[in-house]
Amino acid sequence: MYGKGLRPLSLITAASFALTLAAVFFWAPNDAYLGFLQKIFYVHVPLAILTLVGFVAGGLMAIAHLRTRDRRWDMRSYVAIHISLIFGVATLITGSIWARGAWGHWWVWNDPTLVSFLLVMLLYATYQPLRFAIEDPERQARYASVFAITAGAFVPINFIIVRLAPGYVHPRTLGNINGNLPGRMQVVFYLAMVSAALLWFTLWRFELTAKHVAAQMRHLRGLLGEDADPAPVRRSAAPSLTHAGNVG
Amino acid sequence: MAPLPLHTAGPYVAAAYIAFFVIVLVYVAIMAAKLVRSEQALSELTEQVKRGRQGRAGEEDGR
Numbered sequence: 001m002y003g004k005g006l007r008p009l010s011l012i013t014a015a016s017f018a019l020t021l022a023a024v025f026f027w028a029p030n031d032a033y034l035g036f037l038q039k040i041f042y043v044h045v046p047l048a049i050l051t052l053v054g055f056v057a058g059g060l061m062a063i064a065h066l067r068t069r070d071r072r073w074d075m076r077s078y079v080a081i082h083i084s085l086i087f088g089v090a091t092l093i094t095g096s097i098w099a100r101g102a103w104g105h106w107w108v109w110n111d112p113t114l115v116s117f118l119l120v121m122l123l124y125a126t127y128q129p130l131r132f133a134i135e136d137p138e139r140q141a142r143y144a145s146v147f148a149i150t151a152g153a154f155v156p157i158n159f160i161i162v163r164l165a166p167g168y169v170h171p172r173t174l175g176n177i178n179g180n181l182p183g184r185m186q187v188v189f190y191l192a193m194v195s196a197a198l199l200w201f202t203l204w205r206f207e208l209t210a211k212h213v214a215a216q217m218r219h220l221r222g223l224l225g226e227d228a229d230p231a232p233v234r235r236s237a238a239p240s241l242t243h244a245g246n247v248g
Numbered sequence: 249m250a251p252l253p254l255h256t257a258g259p260y261v262a263a264a265y266i267a268f269f270v271i272v273l274v275y276v277a278i279m280a281a282k283l284v285r286s287e288q289a290l291s292e293l294t295e296q297v298k299r300g301r302q303g304r305a306g307e308e309d310g311r
Contacts, residue, residue: 030251032251033251035253036261037251037257037260037261040260040261040265043268086271086275089271090267090268090271090272093264093267093268094264094268097260097263097267098260101252101256101257199272203272206276206279207279210279210282210283210286213286217286217289220293221293224293224296224297224300
């Protein structure tokens with residue numbers, strides 16, 4: 001049961017977000033260099049980190065799919081990548097707004113951090129069309145898993161290369177030179193990280209539950225004999241859990 | 249360089265947070281619409297099961 005515990009999880013996520021927002025605007029000090037504008041940091045950076053972690057998690061779930069041949073792992077991987085793409089879009093938008101305020105430009109093409117993140121996003125933007133292009137559900141799941149693993153391996157390699165890059169405009173968040181946050185800012189940042197992680201996990205569970213319910217419904221229709229003259233299965237990028245073993 | 253004053257930085261901060269919440273809200277709204285569709289399908293299936301049961305009961309009474 002994917003929906004089990006979803007309500008308390010949602011409430012904890014909402015409470016955590018309320019606490020984070022209060023801490024960001026009423027407790028964390030203003031940055032000496034960027035002033036109030038730095039508040040965007042607490043939404044932009046956790047989203048960026050969760051996007052990349054989500055892509056890697058999607059790759060790990062895809063490994064589990066290929067190892068076990070259990071289509072539920074393909075579904076989990078698909079939903080993880082889907083949620084991470086949404087987080088990625090939010091990262092790009094909040095980042096652009098911050099860049100406009102801080103640097104006077106919506107986008108800077110000569111910064112490796114920005115361009116590499118865009119490359120990762122463009123790579124994952126091909127995931128859904130790839131799935132949609134393959135009609136056979138078994139092949140679709142297999143090929144999508146191979147893609148998720150390959151792209152998931154590219155994410156940390158890309159991250160390390162960018163960290164080693166000598167010339168950048170984008171600041172480092174943790175570690176490296178001048179990247180460490182002072183006291184209260186660091187506490188609020190970790191709080192924001194926990195909230196964003198909770199949101200990612202809640203949305204992942206929410207979408208998995210919705211997809212699982214839809215699959216159960218299709219299965220139930222089949223059991224009730226509606227498929228005596230079945231309508232052709234609509235082509236979809238989303239995984240189909242139509243087998244009884246996967247639905248239950 | 250002096251930090252941006254609040255009246256200049258404020259709209260950027262507001263825009264970033266609003267953009268984030270709008271994205272999450274749109275996603276939740278789409279998922280809610282799908283949930284409504286699932287609920288309707290479930291109602292149809294329940295009706296179908298009820299009709300099937302009534303039909304079977306009628307056949308048994310006829311015998």
